[in-house]
Amino acid sequence: MKATHGTPRSRRVLDHSLLVLGASALATGLGIMTLAPGISSASSHREAPLIAGDPRADNTDVYAFTSPDKPDTVTLLANWIPFEEPNGGPNFYAFGEDLRYNIKIDSDGDGVADTTYTWRFHNKVRDAANQFLYNTGPVTSLTDPNLNFRQVYDLVVSHGQDSKVLLHDAPAAPSRVGPASMPNYASLRNQAIRTLPGGGRTFAGQSEDPFFADLRVFDLLYGGNLSERGQDTLAGYNVNSVALQIPKSQLALRGNSSRNPVVGIWSTTDRQGVQVSDSRSQRGDRWKQVSRLGNPLVNEVVVPLKYKDAFNTLNPDQDRTVQPVVDKVLDPILPKLIQKVYGVPAPATPRKDLFEIYLTGICKACGPVKADLNAHRLNKDANLRRIVPAEELRLNMAVSPAANPNRLGVLAGDLAGFPNGRRLTDDVIDISLQAVEGAAQTGQIVPALADGDQVDANEVPFGTTFPYLALPHTKSVNSGPGGSDRAQQSALKHAAGGGVTGQTIATGTSAAGVLLLGAGGWRLRRRTTTS
Numbered sequence: 001m002k003a004t005h006g007t008p009r010s011r012r013v014l015d016h017s018l019l020v021l022g023a024s025a026l027a028t029g030l031g032i033m034t035l036a037p038g039i040s041s042a043s044s045h046r047e048a049p050l051i052a053g054d055p056r057a058d059n060t061d062v063y064a065f066t067s068p069d070k071p072d073t074v075t076l077l078a079n080w081i082p083f084e085e086p087n088g089g090p091n092f093y094a095f096g097e098d099l100r101y102n103i104k105i106d107s108d109g110d111g112v113a114d115t116t117y118t119w120r121f122h123n124k125v126r127d128a129a130n131q132f133l134y135n136t137g138p139v140t141s142l143t144d145p146n147l148n149f150r151q152v153y154d155l156v157v158s159h160g161q162d163s164k165v166l167l168h169d170a171p172a173a174p175s176r177v178g179p180a181s182m183p184n185y186a187s188l189r190n191q192a193i194r195t196l197p198g199g200g201r202t203f204a205g206q207s208e209d210p211f212f213a214d215l216r217v218f219d220l221l222y223g224g225n226l227s228e229r230g231q232d233t234l235a236g237y238n239v240n241s242v243a244l245q246i247p248k249s250q251l252a253l254r255g256n257s258s259r260n261p262v263v264g265i266w267s268t269t270d271r272q273g274v275q276v277s278d279s280r281s282q283r284g285d286r287w288k289q290v291s292r293l294g295n296p297l298v299n300e301v302v303v304p305l306k307y308k309d310a311f312n313t314l315n316p317d318q319d320r321t322v323q324p325v326v327d328k329v330l331d332p333i334l335p336k337l338i339q340k341v342y343g344v345p346a347p348a349t350p351r352k353d354l355f356e357i358y359l360t361g362i363c364k365a366c367g368p369v370k371a372d373l374n375a376h377r378l379n380k381d382a383n384l385r386r387i388v389p390a391e392e393l394r395l396n397m398a399v400s401p402a403a404n405p406n407r408l409g410v411l412a413g414d415l416a417g418f419p420n421g422r423r424l425t426d427d428v429i430d431i432s433l434q435a436v437e438g439a440a441q442t443g444q445i446v447p448a449l450a451d452g453d454q455v456d457a458n459e460v461p462f463g464t465t466f467p468y469l470a471l472p473h474t475k476s477v478n479s480g481p482g483g484s485d486r487a488q489q490s491a492l493k494h495a496a497g498g499g500v501t502g503q504t505i506a507t508g509t510s511a512a513g514v515l516l517l518g519a520g521g522w523r524l525r526r527r528t529t530t531s
Contacts, residue, residue, distance in 0.1 A: 055081045056096035057269040059293040060239055061211050062103075064265045064393055064421040067245055068401040069465055073200065074251060076103050076117075076244045077424075077467065078267040078293070079209065084175075084238040086473045092134050092175035093206060094151055095121035095240055098272050100287060103244060106264035107253040108383065109376025111317025111390030115251060116158040119204060119242050121172065124150050134175070139182050142171045142191045150174060153204055155196075166202075170194050173205025176238070176472040185471055193466065200250070203243040207469035208460060209234045211296075213429040214453040221341050222453065230454040236477035243467035248397045253379050257397050260379035262361065264392030265421075266294035266316065289313050294393040295358055295419065296428040301334050301436075302358070316390035319359065326389075329354050334436050344448050347438035357419050357440060359389035362410075368441050373410070374420045395421035407456055411439055424462045424469070429453050 063077040080101065084093050095101065100120055104113035126148050127136075137146035151174075155167040173192035176185050193203045214222070215233040222228045253260035269291035292312050293299075303311050303325055311325060320326060332354060335346035356367030361375030372378055374394040376387050402416040407427040409417025411434055418426040419435075430452030437446040460470045 054271075054290065056094075057099055057271055057290050058082055059267050059269055059291045060209070061296060062265060062267050062293050062393055062422065063210070063424060064263075064395045065423045066248075066395075066397060066399065066401050066416065066421075067466065070245065071401055073245050073247050074263075074395065074397055075466060075468065076105075076246065076265060077210075077241060077469065078103055078243075079207070079211075079239040079241050080269070081240045082209070082237070083234075084206070084209075084240070084472075085477055086176065086236070086238055087178070087476050089177065090132055090134060092149075092177065093238070093240055094123065094149075094175075095119070095153070095172065095204070096271075097121055097123055100270040100272075101242055102268045102270065103242070104266055104268060105251050106316070106376075106390070106392055107251060107260065107379075109262075109264070109379070109387035109390075111264075111315065111319070111388045111392070114159065114253075117244060118156045118158065119153050120156070121151050121153045121204075122169075124152060134177055135181050138180070139174070139177075139188065140184065142173075142188060147174060151204075155202060166196050167194055170202075170204075173203070175206050176474055178474050189471065196246075198250070200244065200246040201466055202245075203241070203467040205241065206238050206472045207241040207467070208458075208472055209237045209239045210424045210458060210462065210469060212427075212455050212458045214455045217429070217453060221338060224341055226342075226451075229451070232455045232459055235459040236473050236475065238472040241467070241469055243469070245466045252397065254381050256381070260381050261396050261398035262374055262376050262379050262394060263397065264294070264316070264361075264376065264390065264394050266292060266392050268292050289315075294391050296422065297432050298358060298391055301432075302328055302332060302354075304328055304333070316392055317388055319391050320389040326355075326359075329358055332436060338437065338449075342448060344437065344446060347441075351438075353438065353441040354436070355389070357435060358391050360387075361394040362419070373415065393422060394419070408434075411435070411445070425457065427452065427456055429455070 058080060060079045060082045061077075062079075063075070065075055067073045067075045078101070080095070081093055100118050102119075103117045105115040106112060107114045126145065131148050134149050135146050136148055138144075139147045142150070151172040152169040153167070153172055154165060155170065156163050156165050158164075171192055173189045174182070176182055182188060189203075189205060192205050193201055195201055211234050212232050213234065214229050214231050216222055216228040216231070219228055248257035248261075249255045251257070251263050268289050270287040271290045272287050273285055290312065292314065294316070299308055299311055307322070307324055311322070314322065330350035330352070332351060338344050339346045352367045353369055356362055356369055356375075360366040361377075362369050362371055362373035363375035363378055364370055364372055365377065366375050374396040376382055376394070377384055378396070396415075399416050399420060402414050405417060405423060405425050406412040406414035407417075407425055408414070408431055409423075409426050410420055411431055417423055418428055418431055422428065433449050433452055434440075434445055437449060439445055458470070462468050462470055
C-alpha cells in the first residue's frame with residue numbers, strides 16, 4: 001500500500017533523525033525504541049496526522065519501472081503537495097526552499113541508501129516590489145520575462161559520503177496558470193527536461209496527479225455496502241513531481257544489472273531546523289527527515305495511527321526493530337475490518353505473505369509466495385548476511401516492460417507491474433485490497449472484492465515518453481454541490497472498459513492459480529539466467 005520516506009542512511013542503530021526524536025510514542029512498555037512524533041511527518045495523500053499542515057513536504061506517491069521506450073533505463077518518479085487545485089493562485093504551487101527532496105536506491109538489501117538523488121529548489125522573482133502576479137503576460141519559454149516567479153534547482157547524487165553536483169540552477173517547469181497565461185504548456189514542460197552528465201534525464205515541475213482511486217474507502221470501506229465506488233477522488237488535481245531516467249548500470253549492485261537486477265527505492269523529504277510539529281518554526285540548521293514513501297498505502301492502512309508520524313522518520317534498516325509495526329504486517333487491521341463490514345473471512349495469521357511483499361521482496365526462500373521475483377537475495381553478488389527486512393518499493397530491472405500492461409500487475413501474471421516496482425497505470429488500490437485478503441499467496445482473487453473501487457484507470461492518458469506524467473489540469477475541480485459531471489463521465493468511462501474486469505481476472509486466477517505467480521516467477525528466472 002502507500003508508503004513513506006527515509007533520511008540519510010547509517011548502519012548505526014539510530015541515525016540522526018531518530019536521535020532528535022526523544023522519548024515516548026513507541027516506548028510505552030514495549031522496550032523497543034523511544035520515538036516521539038515531535039516533528040512534522042508526511043507520506044501519501046495526508047496519511048499521517050502531522051502532515052496536514054505541511055503539504056510541501058508531503059510526498060504522495062513513488063513510481064519505479066523499466067522505461068517502456070528505453071528499456072536499458074529505469075524511470076523513477078516522486079510526487080509532492082497533494083490536492084493542488086489548478087486555479088489556486090495567485091501564488092500557485094512551489095517546491096519548498098527549506099526542503100530537500102530525495103529519491104533513494106538500495107542496491108544491496110541492507111536497508112541503507114547506496115545512491116541518493118537530492119533536489120534543492122530556489123525561488124527567483126523578477127519584480128517583487130511592484131507585482132503580485134505569478135506571470136505578467138503570456139509565457140512562451142522558461143526564460144520569458146513575463147514569468148515573474150520561477151524556480152531553479154540543484155541536483156546532487158550521493159554515494160555514501162561522496163557527493164557530486166549533477167545540475168546547478170536547472171529550471172523547474174512552472175505551475176500551469178491557464179491557457180491564456182501559458183498557451184503551450186507542453187513546450188514549457190519539454191524545456192524543463194534536462195540531460196544528466198554520464199547519461200540519463202531529469203525533470204521537475206507540476207504534473208497531473210497520476211494516482212487514481214476512490215478514497216471513499218475510508219468511509220467504512222465504500223459506505224459499508226459498496227455503494228460509494230466509481231468516483232476518482234484525485235481526478236482534476238495536480239501535484240509537484242520530480243523524475244529521473246537512469247541507466248540501469250548506475251543503480252545496480254557493482255554496476256551490473258544482469259547479475260544484480262533487484263533494487264529497492266523510496267523517497268524522502270528533509271526539512272531544515274525543525275524541532276516542533278509546527279514546521280514553520282526553524283531552529284538551527286540540522287536536516288531532519290519528515291517524510292518517507294516506498295510501497296503505496298503502507299503507512300495509511302498498515303501502520304497504526306499511534307505510530308504513523310514516527311514511522312515517517314525511520315530509515316528502512318530500522319523497520320524490523322519496530323515491533324508494533326511488524327506486528328501489524330503479520331496481523332493487519334484491514335482484513336479484520338473487511339470481515340466485520342462485509343463478512344469476508346480474514347486470512348489466517350501470521351501474514352508472512354505480506355511480510356514478504358513489503359519487507360523482504362518476493363522469492364521462494366523469503367516466504368509463502370512461491371516465486372522468485374524481486375528480493376535482494378536474488379542478486380548474485382548480494383551478501384546474504386547483510387540483507388535485512390526493510391519497507392522499500394522493490395524492482396527487478398531484468399523484467400522487460402509488458403507489451404500490454406495489466407492494471408492488476410503481478411496478480412494478473414504481468415510481472416512488470418506492482419508490487420514489482422510500480423507503473424503509472426497500476427491499480428494499487430485494487431491490487432492491495434486483494435493482496436491483504438491473501439490473493440498473492442493463494443493465486444485466487446477474492447470474488448466479493450473483485451470489482452475493487454471501480455476506478456480502473458487515470459482520468460487522462462499518460463505520456464509515452466519521459467517523464468510519462470500527464471500535463472497539469474487547468475479546469476477547476478470545485479464545480480459546486482451539484483457538479484457531478486466528472487464523476488459520471490469517469491463511471492461511464494470505466495464501465496465501457498477501463499481495464500480487465502474483476503470477473504475476467506477472477507476466472508483466470510482461479511483456473512491458473514500458481515501460474516500467475518509461480519509460473520511467472522519461472523519465466524522471470526529463465527529471463528534472468530539467459531540475460
